[in-house]
Amino acid sequence: MSVINTVKKIYTNIPLWLTNSFAPFYYLIPETKRYGRVFETQRRYLKELELLSDSRIEELVNIQFVNLVRHAYENVPYYHNLFDEHGILVSSFKDVRDIKKIPFLTKELLIKHREELIATNIDRKSLQYITTSGSTGNPVGFYVDSDSTMKEWAYTLNLWERVGYRPDSSRLLFRGKTFWAQKNKGENWQYDAFRRELSCNIFDLCEENLEQYCQAIEKYKPEFVHGYMSAINILCKYIEKRPGGLRHQFKAILAVSENVLVAQREYIELILNSRVFSFYGHSERLVMAGECEYSNEYHIEPLYGFAEIVDRNGQTINDDSTGELVSTGFCNKGMPMLRYKTGDMASWSQKVTCNCGRPHKRIAGVHGRWKQDILVNRDGALVSLTAINMHSDVFDKILRYQFYQDTVGEVVIKILPRIGFNAVDETKILKQLNEKTQGKINYKIELVDQIPLKKNGKYTIVNQQLKV
Numbered sequence: 001m002s003v004i005n006t007v008k009k010i011y012t013n014i015p016l017w018l019t020n021s022f023a024p025f026y027y028l029i030p031e032t033k034r035y036g037r038v039f040e041t042q043r044r045y046l047k048e049l050e051l052l053s054d055s056r057i058e059e060l061v062n063i064q065f066v067n068l069v070r071h072a073y074e075n076v077p078y079y080h081n082l083f084d085e086h087g088i089l090v091s092s093f094k095d096v097r098d099i100k101k102i103p104f105l106t107k108e109l110l111i112k113h114r115e116e117l118i119a120t121n122i123d124r125k126s127l128q129y130i131t132t133s134g135s136t137g138n139p140v141g142f143y144v145d146s147d148s149t150m151k152e153w154a155y156t157l158n159l160w161e162r163v164g165y166r167p168d169s170s171r172l173l174f175r176g177k178t179f180w181a182q183k184n185k186g187e188n189w190q191y192d193a194f195r196r197e198l199s200c201n202i203f204d205l206c207e208e209n210l211e212q213y214c215q216a217i218e219k220y221k222p223e224f225v226h227g228y229m230s231a232i233n234i235l236c237k238y239i240e241k242r243p244g245g246l247r248h249q250f251k252a253i254l255a256v257s258e259n260v261l262v263a264q265r266e267y268i269e270l271i272l273n274s275r276v277f278s279f280y281g282h283s284e285r286l287v288m289a290g291e292c293e294y295s296n297e298y299h300i301e302p303l304y305g306f307a308e309i310v311d312r313n314g315q316t317i318n319d320d321s322t323g324e325l326v327s328t329g330f331c332n333k334g335m336p337m338l339r340y341k342t343g344d345m346a347s348w349s350q351k352v353t354c355n356c357g358r359p360h361k362r363i364a365g366v367h368g369r370w371k372q373d374i375l376v377n378r379d380g381a382l383v384s385l386t387a388i389n390m391h392s393d394v395f396d397k398i399l400r401y402q403f404y405q406d407t408v409g410e411v412v413i414k415i416l417p418r419i420g421f422n423a424v425d426e427t428k429i430l431k432q433l434n435e436k437t438q439g440k441i442n443y444k445i446e447l448v449d450q451i452p453l454k455k456n457g458k459y460t461i462v463n464q465q466l467k468v
């Protein structure tokens with residue numbers, strides 16, 4: 001087990017002052033030992049990949065793909081049955097172009113066949129179950145390999161290095177994470193020298209808290225900002241009118257989990273005088289794609305997963321028209337997902353090359369995901385919905401849900417339940433939401449038999465009637 005995993009186990013029980021005092025010693029441990037073998041191997045592999053030719057990468061993608069198909073047929077009951085039913089022969093798969101033979105995997109199929117999608121040759125105990133409430137409002141649960149977390153970190157780090165991030169870099173965290181010191185001390189922020197993270201509570205972005213955060217930033221000088229654009233946007237609005245602004249200079253802003261709107265990016269870059277860097281990925285370990293030193297297009301990591309864009313009829317799109325992103329992940333052998341319909345809308349870049357010289361395929365933009373949805377708490381403070389995004393098994397019993405708000409501090413959660421959803425689940429949801437927003441929003445659950453779509457046919461997770 002890596003040093004970091006061992007330490008994590010006991011970490012939450014130790015007071016912050018104590019962990020902060022031994023943090024400098026932790027950083028004396030070489031990086032290879034700190035994160036463990038899986039991380040180190042993956043990191044080395046990614047460095048090697050940067051040096052390979054276009055054709056060699058293509059070759060490796062084909063090998064990965066054919067191996068994945070073989071593994072899926074031999075070890076995953078769902079795919080074994082699916083291939084047999086459709087008369088698909090594994091031996092007929094020569095390269096990634098054969099992917100079209102495989103029927104799509106939808107969220108509904110994933111929920112229905114979840115257990116059959118688990119590989120039988122993988123130790124069940126090594127799998128981690130993740131449920132995401134989904135920013136599109138359709139909850140879904142799945143399993144990932146325990147190793148994939150460290151692989152994911154290696155990939156993330158590899159992307160962030162494009163804007164100067166190092167494994168030891170410090171960060172201002174402006175994301176949905178709740179931190180334990182907050183519970184212990186009633187504080188709204190904490191500096192964790194062990195993780196080199198200044199974490200701020202973004203569930204309550206009132207001016208008083210924002211001022212505290214600015215003072216903490218000036219004191220601890222985190223090198224990077226890592227968080228939700230909607231929350232960072234609120235911080236920037238405060239900094240803009242703060243006397244003297246913010247003296248500290250960040251190296252870059254690392255966006256997470258939300259679509260980066262052009263106007264918002266420009267505004268944040270102007271106020272913080274620093275580049276916004278974003279990447280696209282999934283908890284399901286499907287596709288990872290990051291911006292580069294020169295461009296805001298998402299460069300697909302070829303050996304992480306294979307991406308397709310398809311139209312309404314499931315036909316492959318090769319031009320710049322927008323379609324649904326369909327992904328086949330190479331990194332999660334425990335629960336392989338082939339041609340998974342992500343529900344995200346995207347389009348290919350039509351530019352032939354990028355100034356960075358990487359041969360990776362590029363997505364010009366991802367649309368229809370990560371709405372900039374906001375709720376207003378009792379004090380009038382804005383709460384980014386991405387921050388509320390809950391990961392809980394209770395969402396397995398929900399078909400769809402929507403937040404409705406027409407009064408400050410009051411929110412109705414409209415729930416389209418699955419069979420088996422009951423009062424205990426309602427209590428669970430309310431408890432989680434109340435914890436997240438610290439009792440500053442009064443929630444009421446309303447069970448409904450339909451959630452109407454917007455005029456343009458789009459579904460929205462927040463039906464916000466207030467002017468925000």
Ligand SMILES: [Zn+2]
Nearest residue numbers: 292295354356
């Ligand atoms: Zn590039």
